[in-house]
């Protein structure tokens with residue numbers, strides 16, 4: 598079943614800027630789906646449709662097969678299923694302490710205090726921020742704020758978590774930790790949708806990739822399918838993962854026919870295979 602689906606989705610901001618131009622997008626339960634696109638392509642705008650913050654100008658958004666109903670009851674239902682983590686955690690975090698902030702969503706769902714407390718603890722432990730529970734969020738670093746923002750969504754126990762550029766602005770270790778956390782959550786059954794322009798990260802984690810450019814989907818498929826279409830990647834102002842670019846140079850400039858790969862692990866295997874064949878070991 599598609600947990601999120603958009604059908605021929607168009608969106609125009611009130612100032613007349615047409616941002617989304619016929620988006621067809623599907624996420625199945627249990628997948629990690631990545632939307633890859635340059636600045637201004639429409640990623641954030643698309644994500645704001647997934648939990649009903651924006652309403653399509655034309656077309657529709659379906660959650661678990663049902664079109665979103667844009668009334669109070671319908672939107673509460675959607676937000677129980679789809680949790681959205683904003684690009685900038687400061688847009689999401691506002692309570693005086695970390696734990697109050699994480700409690701805000703579950704309290705709004707009308708849950709009893711005991712259950713809220715339990716959910717807050719579980720979510721903060723999952724993101725490694727439990728020791729910071731009494732701190733004011735504005736005293737945290739950027740990476741810590743991102744973790745708290747994710748905890749705030751986890752505490753709602755959604756079925757799918759949608760993250761707008763979760764690694765933007767983080768140092769390499771912080772970015773890797775966030776991706777590991779998301780990967781672990783996915784292994785426990787959480788469906789994950791991520792927008793990014795980090796082409797090195799996508800093939801490592803994503804089951805499926807959409808390339809968006811100028812409000813249109815240019816390509817969809819597995820990371821292999823998407824990155825093997827170099828022309829489309831370049832048309833979308835993106836590039837190949839660095840490790841694939843290296844293989845491309847070895848193939849074309851140095852005439853070394855190593856099989857193309859998109860992650861370090863894949864290229865390592867292809868390289869070892871090539872060496873074994875050449876050296877007959």
Ligand SMILES: Nc1ncnc2c1ncn2[C@@H]1O[C@H](COP(=O)(O)OP(=O)(O)OP(=O)(O)O)[C@@H](O)[C@H]1O
Pocket residue numbers: 610611612614616634635636637638639640641642643
């Ligand atoms: N409130 C708004 N009113 C008018 N235009 C807007 C508004 N918000 C965004 N836009 C425009 O919509 C387009 C898409 O923006 P969006 O933030 O969805 O892109 P993005 O792919 O998420 O970009 P980035 O990678 O830079 O975050 C841009 O041209 C932007 O200027």
